Amino acid sequence: MPGGTITLKQLTKRFGDQTAVDGISLEVEGGEFFSLLGPSGCGKTTTLRMVAGFEEPTSGEIILDGSDVGHLPPNKRKVNTVFQSYALFPFLDVADNVAFGLRYQGCSKAEAKTRVGEALELVQLTSYEKRRPGQLSGGQQQRVALARALVLRPSVLLLDEPLGALDAKLRRSLQVELKALQEQVGITFLYVTHDQEEALTMSDRLAVMSNGRIAQLGTPRVVYEEPADAYVADFLGVSNLMDATVTRSGSPSQPCEVTIGDFKVAAGCGTVTASGPVKIAIRPERVSLFGFEETGANRVPGMVERNVFLGNATQVVVRLAAGVSLQALVQNDGGAYVFEAGSPVQVHLPADALRVLAPGDSSVAEIREETFGDVSPALA
């Protein structure tokens, strides 16, 4: 589908002396599913509202298909929004809600009827035309909001945490549907969420935001596997962060050697050319546990502190001899579970999973607390 490209250039928004969005620049291609991911207050919603036209940028440009729309009112932009609260008009039935914007496109009555029918079919709500929003479930309301925006055939669809108000199970099934729908209609989706799982599963590319800036921009796999800094590593799912010292710097082809407490291990990704004290990170699913006798390369002795059964896996908190705790994820493969609390183990930290991080910004500490306060965030 042609069109639907968004370019943000040094986009900034200040409220009084608060800077909500601090000079963001990015490009979204036509037909792309692009997510802005970040904790509350990171500026992602303000960015979206500026693209929609509800907030006027303090400075910078919003270029939609080649023209700067930054200072146009929302009704003059070819973008439509799915609101977190849906904002369906309670006094209109589903069909009238969906048809609301068609009037301003100079649509004839017959054409409007056909297009409403098509849009409702697209979101599988054909038989609900005469219902009022109050008579629909949350998931159905969300679909109506989607149909109301898509019926106008916008070049860009903006979605502000559209699944935020739904329960976890429904959210997961709607994620799949939403992604399928986006591929079907081929419209650019700009998606705002604080849920890393949502962003990872649906996006073609995503930007992780922090304090009004973009911390990292890339495909889900790159952002997840190769986080630019500790903040991104931590925000995208649970990550074990440890203090370590580089005792022998590596090169792009050579892993470096780091010391965690008294133990030397090889670390093969990230900033392997660093030296001195660094942070190293490893995902719980990459940590594997072995019996205490099974020593080998890159293995550190530790002791099982706590087991949290998650169903498909067991989350194991291990305390390394060096004094740091880290989480390991042991897949539930049907075999007998052997790592009881208190038992000594060998913790294998594969060199190709052990990442040396460039020193991150100051917000890392506070994000860490948030992540670790919840023992079992989305691990799947």
Added chain:
Amino acid sequence: MATVAEAPAPAPVPVSRDGVASVTAPPSPRRRRSRQWRHPVGLEIFTWVYLAWSILPICLAVLFSFNHGKSQSAFQGFSFQWYISTSSKTPSVLHDAQLHAAVLQTLWLAFLVTIITVPLGVGFAIGIDRWRSRTSSNLNFLMIFSFVIPELLLGVALLFLFQQSFKFVALGTPAEVAALVVWNISWPAIIIRARLSTIGRSYEEAAADLGASRARAIWRVLRPLLMPAIFASAVLVFATCIDDFVLVDLLSSTANSQTMAVLIYSQAHGGNNGPALNAIATLMLAFSVIVAAIGYVAFRLMTKGERQSTTEALTNFAGL
């Protein structure tokens, strides 16, 4: 409004520090807590006394409108004579031309004031609420301020104004309408503002997002959402106008244009018409109750989609 009459909130289940309901807590602190949450007898007595104090006199006045005799203190048997009798000795409501004129004048005045005040108040409220600026907050203060100015002061000031400067506003109905509009405009403005803040901006934003201009968003989205509040404020303005006395009396011209309130006042203090006065007052009361009841039922119908309890609906209806 009726905060005193509201039922006491149900006692929350006390929860001890570790999150276990205090049923398992040791008996002594539990007893102390339950005493704290027991039925508020004192408040309840006060509520009933308050209700009796405010409602009983009205009931008595209504009762004496059905008195067979002319006394307003001793009940001498039940009769409708003060309402319908044709006897010249007991002038009844049905055959009193002066009274009929007063009823018509009252309704006419209330109607005029309502259809002028409500649209003005709605515009006022939308302006103050949606265009945030220093001017709008000053205007908001001014509006609240007009709420606390004594009615008499406003009346006297307007009387001088209409007599000295704005002579084109004739005393009588035109002056009364102008005064009542000024006096009542805070009602719709406050009620509509309350509703605007419950509605929030998301519906207008959605309308704008779907292509509606500002004016169209107000007309197609805000207007239907505000309809219950517009209606409620119309009912309140109408009901307030029916029994307004100070402004109407100060700015009246001749006895021909007197309202029911003025008539009742002059009859109570001039010639004693006996229970006929009670009959007028009873009719006026019935009228107010009917207007309010119609308003409330319509309000409930219009806000059917929103789930709210009777108390909530009453509170919203009164704009409090």
